[in-house]
Amino acid sequence: MPEKPFCVYRHLSQPNEFTTSRQHENSFSCGFGLTGLRQAAAFTEKSPGLLLFVTRLWQNIHSNNSDLSTAFNGIRPLQVCKGLEGFLFAGRRLSSSFKSMFKPSDLFDLSQTEHAALFEGCEYAWDALKKLKAYIEANVKPSPHSHGNARVFIGDQVFIGEGTVIEDGVMIKGPAIIGKNCEIRHNAYIREHVIIGDHCVIGNSCEFKHSLLFNNGTIPHFSYVGDSILGYKAHLGAGVKISNVKLVPGNVTVDKDGKPFDTGLRKFGALLGDHTDIGCNAVLNPGSIIGRNSSMYPNTNWRGILPANMIVKNKAAQEVIVRRVRG
Numbered sequence: 293m294p295e296k297p298f299c300v301y302r303h304l305s306q307p308n309e310f311t312t313s314r315q316h317e318n319s320f321s322c323g324f325g326l327t328g329l330r331q332a333a334a335f336t337e338k339s340p341g342l343l344l345f346v347t348r349l350w351q352n353i354h355s356n357n358s359d360l361s362t363a364f365n366g367i368r369p370l371q372v373c374k375g376l377e378g379f380l381f382a383g384r385r386l387s388s389s390f391k392s393m394f395k396p397s398d399l400f401d402l403s404q405t406e407h408a409a410l411f412e413g414c415e416y417a418w419d420a421l422k423k424l425k426a427y428i429e430a431n432v433k434p435s436p437h438s439h440g441n442a443r444v445f446i447g448d449q450v451f452i453g454e455g456t457v458i459e460d461g462v463m464i465k466g467p468a469i470i471g472k473n474c475e476i477r478h479n480a481y482i483r484e485h486v487i488i489g490d491h492c493v494i495g496n497s498c499e500f501k502h503s504l505l506f507n508n509g510t511i512p513h514f515s516y517v518g519d520s521i522l523g524y525k526a527h528l529g530a531g532v533k534i535s536n537v538k539l540v541p542g543n544v545t546v547d548k549d550g551k552p553f554d555t556g557l558r559k560f561g562a563l564l565g566d567h568t569d570i571g572c573n574a575v576l577n578p579g580s581i582i583g584r585n586s587s588m589y590p591n592t593n594w595r596g597i598l599p600a601n602m603i604v605k606n607k608a609a610q611e612v613i614v615r616r617v618r619g
Contacts, residue, residue, distance in 0.1 A: 393583055393597065394548075396420065399565040404507045404524035405489050406471070407431075417563050418555050421519055424502060425485045428467045453490065471507070501536075502559070506566070520561035522568075529572035529590060536561035536578055544579040547597060555579065565600065 393399060396417040402408040410420045410427050435451050437458070444458050447466035452458070455473040464470070464482040471490035476482070480494045483501040488494065492505055495512035503517050506524040511517060513530035520534050536559045538544060544560040545552035562580040570576070571590035582588070583600030592606040 393565075393581055393599070394418075394546075399563055399581075399584065400506060400521070400523045401566050404566070405487075405504070407469075407487055407504065410487075410504070416555070417521060418557060418560055420504065420521060421502070421557060421560065424487070424504065428469060428485050428487065432467045432469055477512075503561070518561050519557070519559040520563070522564045523566035523584070525567050526564045527569045529570060529574070531573040532570050532576070533574075534561040534576045534580075538578050546579045546581065571606075 394416045396402065396411040396414055399417055400411075402411060407427070410423060411417070414420050414423075429449075432449050432451050434449055437446050437450075437452055442458060442460040442462070444460065445463045445465075446452075446458070447464060447468075449467035450464050450470070451468070452464075452470045453472035453474070456470055456476065457474070458464075458476045459478045459480075461479040462476050462482075463480075464476070465484055466482075467484065468482055468486045468488070470476070470482075470486075470488045471492065473490060474488060474492045474494070477493070477495045477498075479497050481497075481499045482488075482494065483499065485502045486500045487504045488500075489505055489507035489509060491507055492509045493512050494500065496514065498511050498513070498515045499517070500511075501518040503520045503522070505511070505517075505522045506526065508525045509522050510525075510527045511522075511532075512528075515528045515530075515532045515534075517528070517534050518536035520536065522528075542558075543554050544557050545554055547553070560579055562576045562578075562582065564570070564582045565584035565586070567585045568582045569587040570582070571588050571592065573590055574588050574592040574594065576582075577593070577595040579596075580594055581597045582594075583598055583602065585600055586598050586602045586604075588594060588598075588604040589606040591608065592604055594604065598604060
């Protein structure tokens with residue numbers, strides 16, 4: 293008697309993870325979510341079999357009131373595997389679609405920073421971090437600082453643009469270049485080799501180190517940003533931490549063509565594309581790359597690549613019980 297079909301698939305919303313599923317011959321079940329289906333639909337023109345699969349799957353979802361637990365009923369595994377062949381398996385078409393996210397222009401609108409020259413000659417966006425120190429030291433022009441009666445510390449190699457407000461308790465060690473009309477709020481700590489664009493907010497108890505923030509970035513409360521690049525109108529919710537160094541020895545790697553790719557950086561936090569929004573208390577692990585217009589729910593622990601126009605949902609299980617009187 294032949295063995296039950298054994299199907300290997302890739303989560304569309306998390307292309308770095310593989311899962312195996314052994315199911316009955318006439319049914320198929322796996323970890324696709326609605327987000328994954330939308331992403332799959334973008335590739336249907338490349339695979340007629342995939343188009344048939346997605347169409348039938350959506351019909352099942354609608355007929356079952358969006359219940360994914362029965363959405364795969366009646367879809368034969370062999371049909372699915374044929375439709376997805378070369379797409380979710382050896383072809384790695386999803387992986388190839390992430391290659392473009394490594395280029396600076398695919399993550400960032402370079403017109404939204406006065407420091408686009410930093411990216412010249414960079415094959416990968418993270419290469420700009422390798423040049424950041426030398427670039428700042430060559431271009432910083434210390435300026436006179438007017439911060440009223442606020443008790444602040446500002447180093448000698450710091451430029452602060454016109455209209456920027458520095459609140460009480462701020463420390464800017466420098467070298468650093470800060471743009472126009474920014475708010476540097478109470479107790480912010482800006483360390484060495486930082487560029488902050490125009491109209492940015494650096495909030496209470498936020499720490500920046502060796503990073504670049506494009507124009508209109510907002511990091512308003514209790515965040516750590518190290519060895520990272522944050523795009524135009526990027527926003528971090530309260531308490532977001534961008535981890536920039538691995539716990540084990542070695543450089544930070546990213547996934548490229550399904551294999552670890554050495555970035556050449558021992559310290560590398562994250563690349564956040566334009567208009568990204570990271571929820572409160574999320575953690576971005578070293579080498580995270582977040583595509584344009586993507587969002588992440590609070591308390592998410594993220595590692596790897598998130599394509600553009602995606603939402604990462606973190607639905608932690610919760611239990612509500614009746615309060616018992618004690619004593």
